[in-house]
Amino acid sequence: MERKTLIRNRNRRGPALAYGLPGALLLATVPWATGAPSPGMVGVPGWAALSLATTAVYALALVWALGDRFADEGDPAGPNDDRDAA
């Protein structure tokens, strides 16, 4: 029983998985969708520039997802917030 009470956010595991894996998979498949080499940006092939741009969007999404997940766990400051501020 101890085990079950510790893991209390069962209904939130879906969002946790949703933030990470599909985003990463999407990134890896974008160049596939773009197909053949296209005119380059700053000397880099178009598909590579697009892939990097998508990675940047993914990174921003993860910034938000981290905050959201920590908020799910309760007070994001935690019990040692006074030490953190110091």
Add this chain to the structure above:
Amino acid sequence: MNVVDPVGLSIMSIYLLALIAIGFASRFARRENSLGDFYLGGRGLGTLVLFLTLYATQYSGLTLVGFAGQAYRSGFTFLVSVTFACSVIGGYVMIAPRLRTLSERHGFITIGDFIQHRYGSARLTAWTTGVFVFALATYVLSNLKAAGYVIEAASGGRIGMAAGIIGLSVLIAAYETLGGLRAVAWTDTLQGGVLCFGCAAAFFTIVDHYGWSDSMMQLATARPDFFAAPSGAQQTGWLSTLVLVMFGVSIYPHAVQRIYAAVSRRALLRSMQLMLLMPFITTLPMLAVGYIGAAHFPDLSQTQSEQVVFVVLGRLSETITALGPLVALLVCALLAAIMSTVDSALLAISSLVTQDLYARLRPGNSQEALTRLGKRFSWALMAALVGLAIALPQTLWRITEVKLEVLVQMAPAVFIGLHLPQVRARDIGWGLVIGLTVTLGVPLAATLTSTLAERPLGVHAGVWGLAANLGTVLWRDAHGPDDP
């Protein structure tokens, strides 16, 4: 090639001495002689120190030496390594908040503490600890080898690979045993700063001298294959590597130790958010250096290409003597990346063996005795790994893949353990056995027979192993016998 002049050598000496000084300072900052203080720095790492230690630890010698070399060989398709680095944080999104909460409640020191708490099986804890120790030891090996490359290349061969590895290893073991995680984190702060600044300075200097557009035009002539879109097989390889990195790197025991060691959840959150910047200001510039190297030095052998950063800088320093300090700074940055990874992995192995194996097998030892044992074990292990690093003939990249493929078999124990309360120790244990069998069996069968590829359908054996592992856990959870 001799890229470090006397001025540079002085800078490097000061840098290395500073690490020892930090080790002594952390020794005097010790609050108590306990495992929690030694292995988690008294659970007091604030945002900046935590961020820089996470950064310096995750960005190993491979990031700087190996990745630039891989970019040199693979072309623009290897830009996907920036995505790989981001995906590690995707893994943290799934595990860090929950692990942090549990560690606050139960005083975890190692990842084995979580496994023991979650599954209540000493046998599973011992098995998983063995897997973690193997993966970490391989990690240390690959980085020690990278250290050897750096020192040999930077000294123009005057300092041999073996001597360089031995010297750095003694230094690392010294400051680590002086102050534990506090020493490691504080030295990481210096190392992370040097790493970040060194990469940026080297990148801008190289781009300024060679010119990005000119280099890319030259590259289009010298290596037109660099510009081709990735093939389906390459993209399958990407996805496979992505799975390995996301679920493997995020559960490194030393990364989990830092989740426990944060002074607060807010400090941990901010540190991880800052980490998302680093692939763009560390990995990407190093890849760019690899591409510039390919444009101007297109005929390097595989071994030479692993030192492409030094090839490019070495040629520059021959014509611009004022570059000496900058070159030394980059060498320091490379050493920083390597040392910060090795010290963290070494400390994690020491904690796993002391806390999860020795303390459980022989309970009743005092915290002081266990801490002393952990320090002695660190020295003995380092000596053994130095011997292996000097003798082991494998390329850097291959060693990394072997390590990750084994380590990722632990992902179900952590990811499922945190999110599915009904899964039991036996399910995880069987999954681990099946996963490791596939992971190690596929390359073995590929070596013995010619009918099976080392990566069937372009997917790493470790990913096939993870699929079998996960399938076994979920099948047993659905159909296995109920608990008595």
